[in-house]
Amino acid sequence: MTDVYGNSALTIVAAHARDGTEGLFCNRPPLGTKAPIIDCSWGPNSKPEPYYLIDHRLWISSVENSHPSSRTWTVQERFLSTKRLYFTEHQIFYHCATHEVCESFAAGETPSQLIENTALQSVKSNLEPREKWVRATEVYSRACPTKDTDKIVAVAGIAENLRAPLGDEYLVGLWRSNLVHELLWRSSSNGGDQSRPDPCLAPTSSWMAVKGVGVDINSTICSSGCNHHINIIHASVDLVDPSRPTGDIHQGSGILQIRGSLKQVYWSPSKYSDGDWRKYQITFEGEQKGALTTTHPDYLEDSLTDRRIFLLPVLSTEEGQSIECLVLTPVIEQARIYERVGHYTMSSDNGGDWYLFRQRKKGNDSVPWWGSWFGYSYWERIPKADLCII
Secondary structure (H helix, E strand, O other), X not given: OHHHHHOOOOEEEOOOOOOOOOOXXXXXXXXXXXXXXXXXXXXXXXXXXXXXXXXXXHHHHHHHOOOHHHEHHHHHHHHHOOEEEEEOOOOEEEEEOOOEEEHHHOOOOOOHHHOOOOHHHHHOOOOOHHHHHHHHHHHHOOOEOOXXXXXXXXXXXXXXXXXXXXXXXXXXXXXXXXXXXXXOOEEOOOOOOOEOOOOOOOOOOOHHHOEOOOEEOOOOOOOOOEEEOOEEEEEEOOEOOOOOOOOOEOOOOOEEEEXXXXXXXXXXXXXXXXXXXXXXXXXXXXXXXXXXXXXXXXXXXXHHHHOOEEEEEEEEEOOOOEEEEEEEEEEEHHHOEEEEEEEEEEEOOOOOOHHHEEEOEEOOEEOOHHHXXXXXXXXXXXXXXXXEEO
């Protein structure tokens, strides 16, 4: 796929077609593409001047939201092809690494305001490879695979295209050198068909393990000047074809071994209905009053709130004003094997490292308030231990 679309002279896209039964061309008003001109003045004493009246969502509505853009296989075709010609319902668009042109502005380039912050920017040659990957995952995660088994292989071409420029090892949607930050991906959806395939084909630590939801792959905490609370001990996947490092993996083969501190937390009683992501919020001992907290569940299922959960602190700012954690649930707790079910973030002006502490226990009882008089502390630091996320 990388060679086919990466080396193509021109990729022609039937952007208006709902499926393979519809062709490249369609009936359309011949003058419907021309932007109307209006005379407008900006003050009582100013002279009216001619202005084009244009749809500011022209590229998004015609290209970004076209039928092919919603399918996983065609996403990588768009990213890998350097020159693309889109036949949409109302006009033809052309895009390459340096120009964007459509029939509404055939005499020159399309105004930059219409294409800024769109997925088309992802193939701009002046973007860093990692930024290209971030843009690609944002688009790809929102697309729908024909089959659940397509999700890993349908992005392999993009990953392979960026593997050499990044000089990195690919781990099913994540990159080894940036693994601590990329583990903190979070869903950007507010509901809908947000689920996890059964059986789950990718390790739950990867955004590839969810469907029906867009993801933000970057941590909100800057990579410079932050505290790491985990150590990556081992990360691997079992490739179906070892000669294709960005290709498919054997089901259930991904494993991530981490050393970190687990803090038990609890689902917070909620007034929200099933299917509402706000229903899946958490609470815990020592929670700061007034802190801004948000839990992003990886998938929305009623049974999720019946499971025991733990926070795994991953990154925090130097003074602790912001913290990002993974939400884990035990698979085999005695063996310290867990799976990921969500992402947690907290912001507080007070800071602190409360997330690294738990109530001290003496036998089966908490130490009483007067215990500190005799050398006991009510809180103790949670010791780090090895655990696996599958």
